[in-house]
Amino acid sequence: MxxxxxxxxxxxxxxxxxxxxxxxxxxxxxxxxxxxxxxxxxxxxxxxxxxxxxxxxxxxxxxxxQSGNGDRLAPLRQALQGLPADVEDVPTADGLRSAIASAVRLYHDDEYAELTTILPVLVKEAQTPVEHGGPEALAVRARVLQLVGSLATQTRAFDVAEIALEGAVTDAIETGDRVEAASAVITSCWLLLRRRRLDEARSRAVDWADEIEPRMSRATSTELSAWGWLLLRGSAAAIRDNRPDEADEMMRLALSGAVRMGREHGSYHEYFTTFGPATVQMKRVENAVIEHHPERALRLAREVPPGSRPTSDNRNRHLLDVANAHVMLREYDKALDILSQLACEAPAWLPNQRYAKDMLQTIVGRRRTLTPEMRKLANAVGLEP
The missing domain is CATH 1.10.260.40 (lambda repressor-like DNA-binding domains)
Structure with missing residues (x-):
């Protein structure tokens, strides 16, 4: 600098x-x-x-x-390295898909400890059918590896995430399914964002959005979701990289896809997330906070469509953005209320958010003494003295 x-x-x-x-x-x-x-x-x-x-x-x-996750994820790291699997019965594709759906539900319910136990076995089981070939087996393994990458990115075990997501993207591309491949790329772009590799995240998101851009008149909701999320990842990278015009253009395109859909699409079992008008509006709030426009962020937050059902991690991230807008306006009590809400509703998710720690550190720095509730919150987010 x-x-x-x-x-x-x-x-x-x-x-x-x-x-x-x-x-x-x-x-x-x-x-x-x-x-x-x-x-x-x-x-x-x-x-x-x-x-x-x-x-x-x-x-x-x-x-x-790492945030202390390195040792806890050691079995998962070993499974990714292709150590011999101890699987007595070759799993069926239907059985694996059912297991993946259950594991994805654990991820969105923030059950990280249980998921960390299950995933090494699931990684090994997904490897067995692939040895016999076929795009369906590759698609299953891609989904497993994408889930591993999501968990590792969320818990900041970036080395594990990179190994898993490189494999997920490779497998998904080999299936020939562009939407399946785009899904893995979307998660890999999130990892790049967390690793501050902004230019790489933006370029990858833009290239893939161009690659799979659908025809609006006959695009499926799944195609629109994949395209829209690539644009959201690209916009997130661009706004952080001080490229506001590019960020706005990608957000505008994502909104056009969301409006075409009319409502949130997706579930915890398909491509790991949802997409629609509410999701795009929440990301508009995020961009406004990054640009340091708290009043606009709070106005946009009030325009999030009521009754929408985004996935819990997207909704939780949105609440952190709203809390940060209040911090910027020195409305610390309102920010504390939101952080306390998240500590109750997402106790496993919140400690992995450096964002929350930074906000609370700012608030604590403005107070001469801490209330019992603030001390409890500091412990919940893992804020060290």
Whole structure:
């Protein structure tokens, strides 16, 4: 960052004024005293310096990647490495599909501990039919690997996620089913976003959206969902990479697909997520928060279609965005109410969200003393002193 700042002829104080980021943080980053900075902060600097966020980003620090999940996922890592399976009976395709549906339900119910136990067995069982060939067996294994990648990305075990999702994309492409392949790519783009590989996430999402773009007049809901989610991933990468025009265009296209559908489509058993007007509206809220427009974010949040049924993880992420908009407006009590709600409703999901920890850290920093409820919440999100 220092080199870009000097090229622009800005002092640290002037960059602080332009970006709205504390001068003390800029000094710590440039002096190497602070290694980890939120991507929203980096984006503020990128906007002030008129560069992409990617130009300022480094790799995700190791301390942010594992969050204590490495050892817990060791059996899953071993299963992905293709260790010999101990399967007495060759599983049937129908049996595997049923097992996958149950596992996906566990994922969306935030039952991560149980899922971590089940998935190594499921990975090995999915390998057995593939040895006998056939696109159907590859599609089943792709679904299993995509679920592994989703769990590992959610719990920040990025090395496991990368292995699983590379396999999922490869298997899905070999099936010849473009929507199946796009589904795996959508999850891989989420991993790239979490790893701050913004340009790669944007490029992959855009390329695949172009590849599978449907004809609106006769596209199925599944085709529209896959295309729409690729656009949402691309928009998320573009807005974080300080490319607002690209982000808006992709969001506009995604909205056109959602409007064509008319309602949320999908279930916990198909492509791991839902898509429709509510999902797109929630992602519009997310983009507004990234752009640091809290009033617009809250207005957009009030326009989320009532009675919609997005998957729990998308809905939970949306609530974090709403909470952050309140933090930006210094409406800390409203933000705390939302975080407390999530601590009760998603106790396994919330501790894996660095976003929630950063918000609570901001709130705690503004208070001289903490209430018992705030201390309880700090423990729930894993906020360290």
């Amino acid at each position: 220092q080199s870009y700042r000097k090229l622009r002829g800005l002092s640290q104080r002037e960059l602080a004024a332009r970006s709205g980021v504390a001068l003390s943080l800029i000094r710590k980053v440039e002096q190497g005293e602070r290694k980890s900075v939120r991507i929203e902060t980096v984006r503020a600097w990128a906007t002030a310096l008129d560069v992409t966020t990617t130009a300022l980003l480094g790799p995700v620090p190791e301390t942010e990647q």
